[in-house]
Amino acid sequence: MASLTPVAVLADEEPAPVDQHELSQMMQSEGAAKAFLWAFDAGDELTEFSFDAARGVGANIGEGRRFTRVPRADLADPSEWASHFPKREGGANATSFIACHNAPIANGAGDVAVNVLVDPAHTGDPTIYLERNTLPLFALGIPQRLAEEISADLYRQRDAAQQVACISGRTSVQLESKGVDYGTLILTRVSKDPCSVETDSSGLSGIDRDLVIKPFGWKGNHATIRAFTRNAAHNELGLQAVELVGDQDGDFDGVVNELTVGDVTALTIYMAALERPVTKIELADLGLIDLSGSERTDILAGEALFAQTGCTSCHTPAMSFREAVFKEPSETPGFFDSSFPDGTDPNNHGLNNVNAITFNLAGDQPNNRIKLLDGSIQHLGAAQQNAEGKPVARWYTDFKRHDMGSDLADPDNPLGLGASMFLTRSLAGVGATGPWLHDGRATTLQEAIMSHAGEASDSTTAYKHLSESEQTKIVAFLKNLTIYKSLEE
Ligand code: HEC
Structure with a gap:
């Protein structure tokens, strides 16, 4: 049995900025596998590192402050919160990525204590700030x-x-x-x-007119890990990527080039290649945890009820890949930058298709290689295979936005996507990522389900009509979807 050692072994050495040209050169001279692992490790260090002022963390909020948990549209002098570019949504909130992604383990979700408040329209009105709970970073590829x-x-x-x-x-x-x-x-x-x-395009359902599926953010408003990351680095950490602002100091903290193009590539590859969430049944079958016969029966009964009550009409249980190779940059239009937000050509920074960092989602994940009792190595990080031998992901979403009703609605609609519209949340790992829902209001899975309304009303009604023991089985099925970390690598 693999031994579980305490999780947070933090990097204490300052990570050197990653040079994208060097990464590309490594692709050429040492091959794709080496370059991938190098990028992954660099991303790992960057996520764990607590940045300091010299590296440009935080921003010039005003009033002599570098961080703020509350959006400060009132601080509007030149160089203060409201004058930063790109326009701030909130923060800066933290000095490291894992400060916000740590529940129940590093790279996971976050407690309500690390919820962020955002005011994208700079209203300065706290009654309409949006509140957002942290999502896990696992297997974002x-x-x-x-x-x-x-x-x-x-x-x-x-x-x-x-x-x-x-x-x-x-x-x-x-x-x-x-x-x-x-x-x-x-x-x-x-x-x-x-x-x-x-x-x-008025007949489209849950997606944008450009037909670009946007799997990131509670509202489904970012297509790529890269785009989400540079946005979050700016808003949450006050780290401005050079591809976002060029050589300018958009947050007026006296530092430029706070994240290199290579840094953003490394962070992208790291999150894309993190191990996937697993199931308790899978872990029990490998002898890694104990699961009684009745627990197993409940989970399987719950899975059937999950389909019967219509949950699967949005939380699509499984999708297979045609080609499970992840590439950064991607080759699919809509999923790579033809020019960076700062207007420069990614190619001039060394980021291009020829030197794309690639790995296979069905086998290359560096984490969670576990030695079993019989001495064999089990790789728990990779996408599974279906009966036809095709890689398949159990991600439990249709990648569409749905109207979730007025109780779950945001108090305002600054992004123009609809106050009550939310992307079907993936349920991969959901048993270990509480508190739940976009603002972390649900302290139990039962509460999260009961809060569904709007387009989910029929399904919620069906759930409410189940017996208590049937409801418990659906919750047992959801708790079966969990996260497992082996430090024996
Ligand atoms: C109409 C589409 C739809 C249906 C049907 C639906 N859901 Fe959801 N589900 C969503 C959306 C959208 C969210 C995110 C809502 C939010 O955060 O405000 C969500 C969130 C969740 C969450 C919280 C996930 C998290 O990480 O916070 C759970 C648990 C969940 N759903 C379970 C269920 C179950 C069980 C059913 C069936 C009884 C169901 N859902 C039916 C769309 C749906």
């Missing part, structure tokens, strides 16, 4: 890669319909990928030679 494949399918379906509209004048197409319905497009030809087509 899985949702990004699935999103890439779904978008690629939707682009193909749209493009084919455009050809049809050019010939027939008008057509509609039902968009579908990996068993999920993404709504309809109606295409009407407006001129013949050359053909030009007008697209009515």
